[in-house]
Amino acid sequence: xxxxxxxxxxxxxxxxxxxxxxxxxxxxxxxxxxxxxxxxxxxxxxxxxxxxxxxxxxxxxxxxxxxxxxxxxxxxxxxxxxxxxxxxxxxxxxxxxxxxxxxxxxxxxxxxxxxxxxxxxxxxxxxxxxxxxxxxxxxxxxxxxxxxxxxxxxxxxxxxxxxxxxxxxxxxxxxxxxxxxxxxxxxxxxxxxxxxxxxxxxxxxxxxxxxxxxxxxxxxxxxxxxxxxxxxxxxxxxxxxxxxxxxxxxxxxxxxxxxxxxxxxxxxxxxxxxxxxxxxxxxxxxxxxxxxxxxxxxxxxxxxxxxxxxxxxxxxxxxxxxxxxxxxxxxxxxxxxxxxxxxxxxxxxxxxx
Amino acid sequence: xxxxxxxxxxxxxxxxxxxxxxxxxxxxxxxxxxxxxxxxxxxxxxxxxxxxxxxxxxxxxxxxxxxxxxxxxxxxxxxxxxxxxxxxxxxxxxxxxxxxxxxxxxxxxxxxxxxxxxxxxxxxxxxxxxxxxxxxxxxxxxxxxxxxxxxxxxxxxxxxxxxxxxxxxxxxxxxxxxxxxxxxxxxxxxxxxxxxxxxxxxxxxxxxxxxxxxxxxxxxxxxxxxxxxxxxxxxxxxxxxxxxxxxxxxxxxxxxxxxxxxxxxxxxxxxxxxxxxxxxxxxxxxxxxxxxxxxxxxxxxxxxxxxx
Numbered sequence: 001x002x003x004x005x006x007x008x009x010x011x012x013x014x015x016x017x018x019x020x021x022x023x024x025x026x027x028x029x030x031x032x033x034x035x036x037x038x039x040x041x042x043x044x045x046x047x048x049x050x051x052x053x054x055x056x057x058x059x060x061x062x063x064x065x066x067x068x069x070x071x072x073x074x075x076x077x078x079x080x081x082x083x084x085x086x087x088x089x090x091x092x093x094x095x096x097x098x099x100x101x102x103x104x105x106x107x108x109x110x111x112x113x114x115x116x117x118x119x120x121x122x123x124x125x126x127x128x129x130x131x132x133x134x135x136x137x138x139x140x141x142x143x144x145x146x147x148x149x150x151x152x153x154x155x156x157x158x159x160x161x162x163x164x165x166x167x168x169x170x171x172x173x174x175x176x177x178x179x180x181x182x183x184x185x186x187x188x189x190x191x192x193x194x195x196x197x198x199x200x201x202x203x204x205x206x207x208x209x210x211x212x213x214x215x216x217x218x219x220x221x222x223x224x225x226x227x228x229x230x231x232x233x234x235x236x237x238x239x240x241x242x243x244x245x246x247x248x249x250x251x252x253x254x255x256x257x258x259x260x261x262x263x264x265x266x267x268x269x270x271x272x273x274x275x276x277x278x279x280x281x282x283x284x285x286x287x288x289x290x291x292x293x294x295x296x297x298x299x300x301x302x303x304x305x306x307x308x309x310x311x312x313x314x315x316x317x318x319x320x321x322x323x324x325x326x327x328x329x330x331x332x333x334x335x336x337x338x339x340x341x342x343x344x345x346x347x348x349x350x351x352x353x
Numbered sequence: 354x355x356x357x358x359x360x361x362x363x364x365x366x367x368x369x370x371x372x373x374x375x376x377x378x379x380x381x382x383x384x385x386x387x388x389x390x391x392x393x394x395x396x397x398x399x400x401x402x403x404x405x406x407x408x409x410x411x412x413x414x415x416x417x418x419x420x421x422x423x424x425x426x427x428x429x430x431x432x433x434x435x436x437x438x439x440x441x442x443x444x445x446x447x448x449x450x451x452x453x454x455x456x457x458x459x460x461x462x463x464x465x466x467x468x469x470x471x472x473x474x475x476x477x478x479x480x481x482x483x484x485x486x487x488x489x490x491x492x493x494x495x496x497x498x499x500x501x502x503x504x505x506x507x508x509x510x511x512x513x514x515x516x517x518x519x520x521x522x523x524x525x526x527x528x529x530x531x532x533x534x535x536x537x538x539x540x541x542x543x544x545x546x547x548x549x550x551x552x553x554x555x556x557x558x559x560x561x562x563x564x565x566x567x568x569x570x571x572x573x574x575x576x577x578x579x580x581x582x583x584x585x586x587x588x589x590x591x592x593x594x595x596x597x598x599x600x601x602x603x604x605x606x607x608x609x610x611x612x613x614x615x616x617x618x619x620x621x622x623x624x625x626x627x628x629x630x631x632x633x634x635x636x637x638x639x640x641x642x643x644x645x646x647x648x649x650x651x652x653x654x655x656x657x658x659x660x661x
Contacts, residue, residue, distance in 0.1 A: 044432065052430040059423050165509075167418075169468060183448075230461030259419050266449040267418050314427050320413045321387065 025341040029301045040312035060307035061200040066278035068207045069251030071299040073242040077224040077291025078144035083153035083252040087271030089159040092123040095168030095266030112177040125248045126253025135246035137296025138238040159268040167267045186262030194256045208296040224291030284334045375409040380428040383439040386414045392657040398437045405626050418445035425449035430458045435625040439464040461621040477627040477640045479612040483645025485520020488610040492589045499530030500561035507566035517566050539570045546573025555583045562587040573645035601652040608648040615659040632652045
C-alpha cells in the first residue's frame with residue numbers, strides 16, 4: 001500500500017523527480033481544494049467570510065456523512081446506492097415519531113417518544129436498512145449494486161408511504177409530550193460550533209481510527225484488495241461486509257436527521273441523487289471503485305471539493321445547468337488523474353527494483 | 354490535476370465574465386428552469402430588478418427543500434436585501450424563510466403559498482379557483498353542454514391540483530348532460546398523461562372532451578388522442594405555456610388558462626422595492642392574481658406566460 005517504505009538505496013535523480021511528482025499527485029485533491037477556495041475568494045463576494053465558511057462546512061457535512069459510509073463500502077469492493085433513500089426514510093421516521101407518534105393498533109394507543117429515543121430509533125432504522133442490504137449481499141450472493149438498488153426503491157417507497165407523500169411539518173415537538181428540542185440538531189451549537197460540524201468531526205475521527213488503527217479496518221482493506229486471500233487467511237469476510245453496509249446506513253440516518261432538523265420538517269423526497277454525490281466525493285478523494293484503496297481523510301477532502309465548488313458557483317450565480325457540467329468534468333478528471341498516478345506508481349516500483 | 358484546474362478556471366471565467374459588485378442584491382429562487390413557467394418567473398423578476406437598479410442572483414432549488422435551505426444560507430451570506438421565492442414545499446420552506454427574516458432579509462413569495470402567515474412579507478399567487486372556473490366555462494361552451502368527458506388531475510398531494518379540480522367541477526357539474534367517464538391523476542406529467550390517456554381511450558372510445566389540471570398533461574393527452582385518430586376531441590389545459598399556445602394556433606388543443614407568472618414575479622420585485630424604501634408594502638400579505646382565458650382568439654398574443 002505504502003510505496004515510500006520500499007525505496008532502495010540506489011536512488012537516482014530521476015526517481016527523486018518522480019517522487020516529487022508523485023507527492024504532488026497524492027496531494028492532488030488537497031491542492032485542488034486549495035485552488036478552488038482561492039479562486040472563489042477572489043470571484044465571489046463574502047465567500048471567505050467566517051460566517052460563510054461555517055455555512056459551507058455545514059453543507060459539506062451532509063455529503064461527508066454519506067461519503068464516509070460509502071468509502072468503507074467501496075473499499076470492500078462494493079457500492080451502496082441506497083444512501084439517499086435512507087436519508088429520506090430516516091427523516092420521515094423521525095418526523096413521523098415526533099409529529100404523529102407511534103400508533104399501536106391492537107392496544108389502541110399512540111406512543112410519543114422522548115427526543116433521544118426518537119433519534120436512537122431513527123439511527124436503528126438506518127442500520128437495519130444497511131443490515132438488510134448486507135444480508136442480501138452476504139447470504140444470498142446478490143451483487144451489491146442490485147441489492148442496494150433494491151434497497152433504494154424500498155426505502156424511498158416506505159418513506160412516501162409513511163406520510164402518503166406529504167410533508168411532516170413543524171417538528172418542534174410539544175411541551176406536554178416532552179419531545180421538544182429536535183431543531184437543535186440542525187441549528188444548535190456546541191461551544192459555538194454548529195452541531196452537524198461537531199458530529200462530522202467525531203464521525204470523521206472515529207472512521208479514520210477504524211480504518212487505520214483497528215483490525216477491522218485492516219480487514220476492510222483486505223476484503224477489497226483480494227477477497228479470496230482474505231477469506232483464506234481467516235478474515236470473516238461476511239461479517240466485515242455486514243459491518244460496512246450497516247455503518248453506511250447509520251451514516252445516512254445521521255444525515256437524514258440533520259436535514260429534517262434544519263428544515264424543521266421532513267419531506268419524503270429528500271436525498272434524491274445523494275448517493276451519486278457521495279460516490280463522487282469518495283472517488284474524488286482517491287477511493288478506487290475496484291476496492292482495496294481509499295482513505296477517510298481523502299473522502300472528506302473530496303466532499304469539500306464538491307461542496308466548495310457547488311456553493312461557490314451558486315454564490316457567483318453560475319447557471320444550474322453549467323454547474324452540472326462543471327461538476328461532471330471535475331469528477332471525470334479526478335479519475336483520469338488517478339489512473340495516471342497508478343501508472344506512475346507502477347513505473348516507480350519497476351525503477352526501484 | 355493542473356489540466357483539470359486550468360479547464361475549471363477557464364470555464365468559470367468564461368461563464369462569469371462580469372460579476373458586478375455594486376448595487377443592492379435581490380436573490381431570486383425558483384424551481385428548475387427546464388420548465389418554461391419557472392424560467393419565465395426568474396426572467397420576469399430579473400428584468401424588473403435590473404430596471405429598478407438592483408443586482409440580481411438567480412438560483413434554482415429543483416424542488417429539493419434541502420437545496421433550497423442551502424440557497425437561503427447563500428443569500429444570507431451574500432448579504433441580499435430581499436429574496437423572491439417560488440418555494441419548494443409549503444411546510445419545508447418555513448424554517449429557511451424564518452431564518453432569512455431573523456437575518457433581516459424579507460422574503461416575497463410567488464406562485465405557491467406556505468403554511469404559515471406573518472414570516473414572508475408577501476405571498477402573491479394566481480387565483481387558481483377563478484382560473485379553473487374560467488377554464489370550466491370555456492370547456493362547457495366548447496362541448497355544447499353535453500357529452501362524455503375525462504378529467505386528468507395533477508399530483509393529488511399538491512393543493513393546486515385539488516383547487517383546480519374543484520373549480521372545474523363547480524362549473525361543469527351544473528350541466529347534467531356532461532358525463533365524466535374517467536378521472537385519473539397524471540401527476541402533472543406529460544408522459545404519464547399520454548399513457549393514462551391511451552388506456553382511457555381503450556376503455557371509453559366515445560369521449561368528446563378532456564379537461565386537464567395543467568398544460569403538460571394536456572399536451573400528453575392531445576398526443577395520445579391524435580395517435581388514436583381522435584384529434585377532434587376537445588382538450589383544455591391550464592398554465593398558458595408556449596407549447597399549448599402553438600397547439601391552440603394549430604387547432605389541436607382548444608383552450609388553456611394563463612397564470613400570469615411573468616407579471617406576478619415582477620409585482621413581487623416592485624413590492625420588494627417599495628418595502629425596502631418605505632418599510633412596508635402597504636398591501637396585505639396574501640394577494641391573489643386573476644387568471645386569463647386563452648383560446649384561438651387571443652393565443653397569438655401569448656408569449657412566455659404574459660399577454661402582449
